[in-house]
Structure formats: structure tokens, C-alpha cells
Amino acid sequence: MFVAAAAVAVIQATGSDDAPAQAALEADQAETMEQQAAEQSQSQPQAEAQPAAQTDEQQHTVEAPSDQAQAQAQDAQQQQAPAQSESEADDPADDPLRGFIVPIADACISQHEGHLPGANRAYRNDGVHEGLDFYEWASCVVIDEFTPILAAKDGLVIRADLNYVDITPDDWARFEAANWAGEEILDELRGRQVYIDHGRGIVTRYAHLSAIAQGVAVGARVQQGQIIGFPGESGQREVYTDENDVHLHFEIRVGDGWLGQGQSPQQARQLYLHAFGLPDE
Numbered sequence: 639m640f641v642a643a644a645a646v647a648v649i650q651a652t653g654s655d656d657a658p659a660q661a662a663l664e665a666d667q668a669e670t671m672e673q674q675a676a677e678q679s680q681s682q683p684q685a686e687a688q689p690a691a692q693t694d695e696q697q698h699t700v701e702a703p704s705d706q707a708q709a710q711a712q713d714a715q716q717q718q719a720p721a722q723s724e725s726e727a728d729d730p731a732d733d734p735l736r737g738f739i740v741p742i743a744d745a746c747i748s749q750h751e752g753h754l755p756g757a758n759r760a761y762r763n764d765g766v767h768e769g770l771d772f773y774e775w776a777s778c779v780v781i782d783e784f785t786p787i788l789a790a791k792d793g794l795v796i797r798a799d800l801n802y803v804d805i806t807p808d809d810w811a812r813f814e815a816a817n818w819a820g821e822e823i824l825d826e827l828r829g830r831q832v833y834i835d836h837g838r839g840i841v842t843r844y845a846h847l848s849a850i851a852q853g854v855a856v857g858a859r860v861q862q863g864q865i866i867g868f869p870g871e872s873g874q875r876e877v878y879t880d881e882n883d884v885h886l887h888f889e890i891r892v893g894d895g896w897l898g899q900g901q902s903p904q905q906a907r908q909l910y911l912h913a914f915g916l917p918d919e
């Protein structure tokens with residue numbers, strides 16, 4: 639719940655030497671037990687050494703994109719190759735996968751594997767994480783329900799869940815009974831969402847929002863940097879518990895797939911750095 643989010647923010651703001659560790663600890667505590675188990679295992683070297691390809695194979699059991707979708711995604715990414723050999727290759731306007739801004743001002747891109755595209759979600763029927771998570775403890779800035787979420791690029795709003803209703807314990811039991819299978823449940827787990835269409839098959843998704851900014855509705859045009867909403871924990875069980883899971887889940891969709899699909903989390907991270915115009919790390 640948001641009370642816990644505020645508590646974390648206060649700890650961050652005090653600036654004592656151990657505040658980041660404390661905040662991280664609180665954030666960890668706030669996550670579900672399943673998430674804790676998954677992330678703890680990821681922090682161990684043995685787990686990180688797992689070959690990404692093997693993980694990707696498993697991940698396709700949940701949200702297996704069709705061959706056609708994968709081909710479309712690859713086509714969209716391959717379209718960049720010829721463009722980069724032309725003289726205007728550095729112009730972000732010519733490359734649909736460049737020219738984005740980080741959707742939270744001054745945030746860094748998490749190094750935490752569980753926050754990256756391609757990360758395995760073993761506790762969700764071996765699902766795969768399709769985007770980037772921005773949690774306060776891993777993103778260099780305060781992230782709470784008052785932090786503006788910015789449109790990553792100019793575009794057209796094609797989804798805005800203005801009449802969203804929070805999930806309940808009964809919903810969570812239904813997700814568990816279904817073993818997290820099916821696109822409908824995955825959509826419910828993303829909570830209150832906004833989608834922005836940037837043309838040429840590129841859509842950005844903003845998930846788990848606590849609120850959507852005024853004027854953001856289907857059919858509205860938004861400018862890069864415009865406030866479109868605020869982080870929350872909608873779609874997560876923390877929304878009805880005392881725990882805190884406030885964060886932004888952000889995706890760059892490419893056709894029917896997503897940026898970094900089929901790549902390791904670290905490779906996907908590099909693609910996002912490029913999309914944001916940030917230097918390689």
C-alpha cells in the first residue's frame with residue numbers, strides 16, 4: 639500500500655549511510671514471497687550463470703508469441719540495419735527504436751536482472767518479463783505514487799484504463815488456480831495501464847499505475863516528456879496488503895513482440911540504453 643511507499647521514500651530522503659541498503663531491504667520485504675525467492679536466487683552467482691537461451695525456451699510456455707509475431711518483431715529490428723548505413727542513421731527520427739527518453743526523469747536503468755526484459759518469472763509458470771522495472775531502490779531517484787511518469791516519445795494514446803478496478807484476493811486466487819496462464823491474466827497482472835502508439839509498429843506500455851494523468855485518454859496525442867500517470871502497484875497483490883510494490887513497469891513493444899525478445903536480460907538492457915540514447919555500460 640502507499641503508506642509503505644512513503645516510508646521507503648522517507649528513509650531514502652534521510653540520506654544516512656545505510657539508507658539505501660535499508661530501503662532495498664524494505665523493498666525486498668514488500669515483494670511477494672515468490673518474488674523474494676526468485677530474486678534471491680538471481681543474486682547468487684550460480685543462478686546468474688544459467689544460460690539465457692535455456693531460460694528463453696522455458697519462458698515461451700506462458701506467453702508463446704506466434705512465429706509470425708516473432709518474425710514481425712525481427713523484421714522491425716532488422717529494418718534498422720540498412721538505416722544505420724545511411725548518412726542520416728544518427729537521426730533518432732529515422733529509427734523507430736531510438737529517440738526515447740527514460741519515462742521517469744533522471745532515473746537510471748536498473749542493473750538488477752529481475753528488472754530487465756527476458757528475466758525469468760519462475761514463480762509465474764516460467765513466464766518471462768517483457769519490460770523494464772523502475773523501483774526506487776534500483777533506479778537512482780525517488781519513485782512513489784507522486785513521481786511523474788513521462789511519455790517516452792510523441793505518440794497516440796491507444797489504451798488508458800480510466801475505469802480500472804483494483805484486483806482483490808479472489809482475483810489473486812483465480813490467477814494462482816490458473817497457474818498464471820493466459821494473456822488475460824497477464825494483462826490483469828499489469829494493472830492500470832497506458833499504451834502509446836509511436837507508429838511503425840512501436841508501442842510503449844506503462845503498467846501498475848496508481849493514476850492516469852488528466853487528458854490522457856484513448857485518441858489523445860501526447861508529446862514526449864508529457865506526464866501521463868503515476869507509479870503504483872495495481873495488478874499486484876500488494877495493492878490489498880500492507881506491503882509496498884510501487885514501481886513502474888515499462889515496455890517498448892515491437893510489432894507483436896518486445897524490445898529484447900529472445901535476448902539475454904543484459905543484451906536487452908543494452909538495447910534499452912540505445913533506445914534512450916544512453917551510453918553503453
Ligand SMILES: [Zn+2]
Nearest residue numbers: 769770771887
Ligand atoms: Zn515489470
